[in-house]
Amino acid sequence: MAAAEPDRPAIHYPTRRGYETLTFRELNAYSDRLAHGLASVGVVRGTRTALMVPPSPEFFALTFALFKIAAVPVLIDPGMGVKNLGKCLGEAEPEAFLGVAKAHLARRILGWARKSIRTTVNVGRRRFFCTRSTRELSDTGASLGEYPTPPVTADDPAAILFTSGSTGIAKGAEYTHGIFAAQVAMLRATYGIEPGEVDFCTFPLFALFGPALGMTCVIPEMDFSRPITIDPEKAANTIRRFGVTNFFGSPAVVRRFADSSVSPVSLATVKRALSAGAPVPADSLKRFAEKLPTSTEIFTPYGATEALPVASIGSREILEETRFLTDQGKGVCVGKPVAGVTVYVVPITDDAIPEWDESTCLPPGEIGEFVVRGPVVTKGYFKRPEQTRLAKIRDPRTGETLHRMGDVGYLDDRGRLWYCGRKSHRVVTPTGTLYTEMVEGVFNTVPGVFRTALVGVVRDGFTYPVVIVEYLRGREFANAVGLPTVLGLLAALQETGRRFEVTRSVQEFLCHPGFPVDIRHNSKIFREKLAVWADKKLGPKWNPGTSTDQPDRIG
Numbered sequence: 001m002a003a004a005e006p007d008r009p010a011i012h013y014p015t016r017r018g019y020e021t022l023t024f025r026e027l028n029a030y031s032d033r034l035a036h037g038l039a040s041v042g043v044v045r046g047t048r049t050a051l052m053v054p055p056s057p058e059f060f061a062l063t064f065a066l067f068k069i070a071a072v073p074v075l076i077d078p079g080m081g082v083k084n085l086g087k088c089l090g091e092a093e094p095e096a097f098l099g100v101a102k103a104h105l106a107r108r109i110l111g112w113a114r115k116s117i118r119t120t121v122n123v124g125r126r127r128f129f130c131t132r133s134t135r136e137l138s139d140t141g142a143s144l145g146e147y148p149t150p151p152v153t154a155d156d157p158a159a160i161l162f163t164s165g166s167t168g169i170a171k172g173a174e175y176t177h178g179i180f181a182a183q184v185a186m187l188r189a190t191y192g193i194e195p196g197e198v199d200f201c202t203f204p205l206f207a208l209f210g211p212a213l214g215m216t217c218v219i220p221e222m223d224f225s226r227p228i229t230i231d232p233e234k235a236a237n238t239i240r241r242f243g244v245t246n247f248f249g250s251p252a253v254v255r256r257f258a259d260s261s262v263s264p265v266s267l268a269t270v271k272r273a274l275s276a277g278a279p280v281p282a283d284s285l286k287r288f289a290e291k292l293p294t295s296t297e298i299f300t301p302y303g304a305t306e307a308l309p310v311a312s313i314g315s316r317e318i319l320e321e322t323r324f325l326t327d328q329g330k331g332v333c334v335g336k337p338v339a340g341v342t343v344y345v346v347p348i349t350d351d352a353i354p355e356w357d358e359s360t361c362l363p364p365g366e367i368g369e370f371v372v373r374g375p376v377v378t379k380g381y382f383k384r385p386e387q388t389r390l391a392k393i394r395d396p397r398t399g400e401t402l403h404r405m406g407d408v409g410y411l412d413d414r415g416r417l418w419y420c421g422r423k424s425h426r427v428v429t430p431t432g433t434l435y436t437e438m439v440e441g442v443f444n445t446v447p448g449v450f451r452t453a454l455v456g457v458v459r460d461g462f463t464y465p466v467v468i469v470e471y472l473r474g475r476e477f478a479n480a481v482g483l484p485t486v487l488g489l490l491a492a493l494q495e496t497g498r499r500f501e502v503t504r505s506v507q508e509f510l511c512h513p514g515f516p517v518d519i520r521h522n523s524k525i526f527r528e529k530l531a532v533w534a535d536k537k538l539g540p541k542w543n544p545g546t547s548t549d550q551p552d553r554i555g
Contacts, residue, residue, distance in 0.1 A: 001195060001214050002028035008196065010211050012242055013057055013219045019241075022057050027064075027211065030057065030138065034065040035147035037137025041119050043096050045070040045150060048160065050089060050113070052078065052099035055204050055219045058123045058134055062098055063208055067158070068149045071096075075205060076162045079225045079518070080170060082106065088162050088170050089113040091383055096120070101128045154178025160382050161205070163305045164518055168424065172382035173306045182340070182375035184212050186309055190338045191272060191299065193246065198269075200235070200244040202227050202253050203277075210246075218242045228252045232260035240266045247273040251280045251523040254298075258287035267291055273298040278523035279332045279419065279437065281444070281451075282323035285315050302334035302417065306391065307372045307403045310343060311335045311417050326441040329502035331409055331418040341374035344402075345411055348423060356395040356402055364413050367435065369423055370405040377403045408435060425527050427456035427465050431505050434465050436527065442503045446496050448472055448489050453515060454506075455531035457538060464544040466508045466534045469493065470515050508544065510537055 001008065006025035013020060022030070043049055049066055051073045053059045066073045074092045076085060085106075093116040097107060100123045106112065107120075108129070120130035127133045141147075152158075158180055160172040187193060187209060195214025201207040204224055210217035220238060222230045227250050235257075239247070247270050249257070254275050270292055280300050289298055298315035301308070313322070313335025322333035337343045344361045345368040346353070362368045371393065379401045380388040393402040409420045421436035436454045443452040450470045456463040471489055490509050497503040512533070518524040 001211065005195070009216045011057055011060060011217050011219065013055075014221045019238075024211070027057070027061060030061040031064040031068060032145070032147045033138045033141035034061050034134065035068045036141025036144045037132065037134075037139075038065055038071070038096075038121070039069060039147075040140050041121070041132055041137070043069060043071050043119060046157070047071040047096055048074055048092060048094045049096040049098060050074045050076070050092065050094040050117075052076070052097070052103035053123055054100065054224055055207055056123075059204065060208070060211060060217070062123075062134070064211075065147075068147045070150050070152050070156065072157050072159055074160045074162075074172070076170075077164060077205075077225075078103075080162075080165055082110065084165055084170055086110055086112050088172065092160055092162075092172055093383075099123065104128055104130060152177045154181070161305050164524070169387075171384050171387050173378045174380055174382050175378060179376055179378060180212075183308065184209065186338055186340060186376065188213055190301075190309060190312055191274070197245040197271075198242055199246040199248070200239055200242075201246075201248045202230060203248060203250065206248050206276075215246060216242070218244055228256065230256055232257045232262050236260075236262040236266035239270065240268070243269045245269055245271045249273070249275055250277040251275055251284065254280055254288050255284040257291065258284045262291055264291050264293070268293060270296055272296060274301060275299075276301050276303070279334075282318060282326065286319055289315050289319070300334065301338075302419065303376075304403075304405060304407075306378045307341075307374070307376055307405070309338050309376065310341055310370075310372055310374075310405070311337045313416075326437075327445045329438045329442045329500045331420040331435070331437050332441065333412075334409075334417045334419050336415050337417070341372060341376065343411070343417060344371045344373070345369065345409070346371050348408060348426070350423075352389050353393045353404070354389075356393045356397075362410070364411045367408055367410045367420055370407050370409060370417065372403045372405060373400060377401060421454075425454070427454060428463055429456070429465055429505060430462050434502070434505070438502045439465070439467065439506065442496060442500050443467055443469070443493055446489070446492050448492070451515065451525070453512075453525050453527050453530050455527050455534050457508075457531065457535050457542075459542065459544060464508065465506045466510060466538070467493070467497075467506050468510045468512045468515075468530050468534060470512050508538070510534055 001024040007023050009021045010024040010027040011022045049071050074094050076088045089112045094113055096119040097117045098121045104122055122128040122130040122133045124133055125135045156177050158177045159175040161175055162170050162172050193213050197215045199210040199215040200218045207217055220235050230253055299312055301312045303310040311334050326332050346360055347368050391404050406423050407419055408423050409418045420438050425436045427434045439454045440452045448471050450472050453468045455466050457466050493509050497506050516526040516529045
């Protein structure tokens with residue numbers, strides 16, 4: 001893009017003086033200067049480099065500078081919390097640390113990766129007790145011209161991206177240059193993204209795909225560690241100002257827009273919207289779609305840090321067909337696999353599967369674990385041999401590595417994937433196995449319910465299903481349902497559960513003031529924490545099937 005359209009804006013970014021712009025020529029030159037500067041302080045090919053910089057010109061320039069050097073950026077979402085951040089950095093053992101002053105302060109006080117880090121760079125004019133500042137690195141490379149990028153192969157290491165750890169420990173997925181190249185090609189082909197488009201991205205890692213796809217990236221004014229706090233009206237004004245064509249947001253961001261008073265006029269230039277991180281409730285999807293041009297579709301790509309993209313589905317298919325099956329306990333349809341990716345369904349097991357055997361695959365309609373094959377599949381986790389053994393399968397015939405998604409579901413007779421929940425969240429009861437998305441899909445239809453969570457509580461060696469309910473509050477609740485008490489809501493839940501086979505065995509309901517969710521997407525429910533809460537709430541004398549919950553009246 002710097003060669004083909006050097007004066008096209010690469011980034012529009014907010015400053016105290018308002019929005020400013022960096023062209024592709026300027027971004028490329030800036031990353032060249034930083035690459036020279038980084039090389040001068042010992043960041044070279046293969047150097048693991050922690051990058052803790054919020055979306056900004058430096059975020060993009062430093063990332064592409066590290067790629068030009070063939071160093072290995074270590075990307076960790078700060079939203080996972082200080083304690084987990086420290087664990088991930090200790091595990092990754094970065095040799096260099098690039099960050100803003102706040103990140104360096106935390107690193108010094110908490111001792112993050114103290115034994116491995118030897119080079120530190122502060123983003124800004126001053127060093128802030130670091131080896132160098134980005135201003136000094138840029139000055140070092142100012143007269144050196146284009147950085148001589150070394151050749152790399154598809155299998156050379158490119159980055160370590162940590163998973164969110166929302167359903168277990170956070171793990172560093174090992175990315176290669178071939179995987180990144182395949183992701184860019186698949187995203188372009190799947191969604192018809194063309195150079196010259198304008199991207200509005202509320203998730204930093206996805207923002208990096210913008211310039212790689214030839215899009216201008218608009219950095220919104222928001223707290224990226226807490227996307228739920230985005231101001232939809234301010235964001236919409238920015239979208240209109242820069243003529244944004246591509247929108248990306250988590251389900252929580254989509255709901256914020258859906259609930260807002262944003263006028264469709266402000267979003268008139270958006271030609272596609274993407275939402276990922278967790279299933280998007282159909283009601284939020286519908287209300288957000290009503291604020292977009294009629295020709296615009298909202299896509300919900302399915303995948304994971306270890307394999308992305310895997311499948312995709314559009315809002316028209318969801319709203320016209322699949323949402324009604326979700327409401328009946330069929331799970332959530334995440335669409336057909338994208339071109340170049342194959343998805344299999346294998347019997348559920350918590351044991352390792354050392355070698356691939358296609359004869360074990362389940363037929364359409366049978367629930368099992370999703371297994372993915374394709375050029376976007378990572379081959380392992382950094383310094384996590386046991387987790388790699390459990391998540392990866394080697395195909396002895398081709399030498400390929402397949403990834404076990406840790407998600408359960410099934411294929412329908414049209415080749416679509418139906419997601420039924422995380423494997424670790426399944427509830428194995430005396431009468432059968434229950435899956436979160438199937439059960440919750442039914443109860444989420446009850447008026448007054450915001451969301452529900454299926455968990456298992458153990459008594460006398462048996463696991464019993466419990467559905468925890470987070471209900472709408474105040475006027476929102478009153479508008480949704482004419483029930484004066486939460487007890488009335490629980491009665492409605494019990495009546496709804498009796499109507500469907502997948503929910504008939506659920507007898508216990510508890511009301512919760514607000515679910516714990518991941519900060520990254522504000523959508524993934526921490527069911528493990530809710531299971532502990534439910535166990536304490538019910539108490540040791542709980543008799544399964546006899547509710548002990550005594551909720552207060554709604555004020």
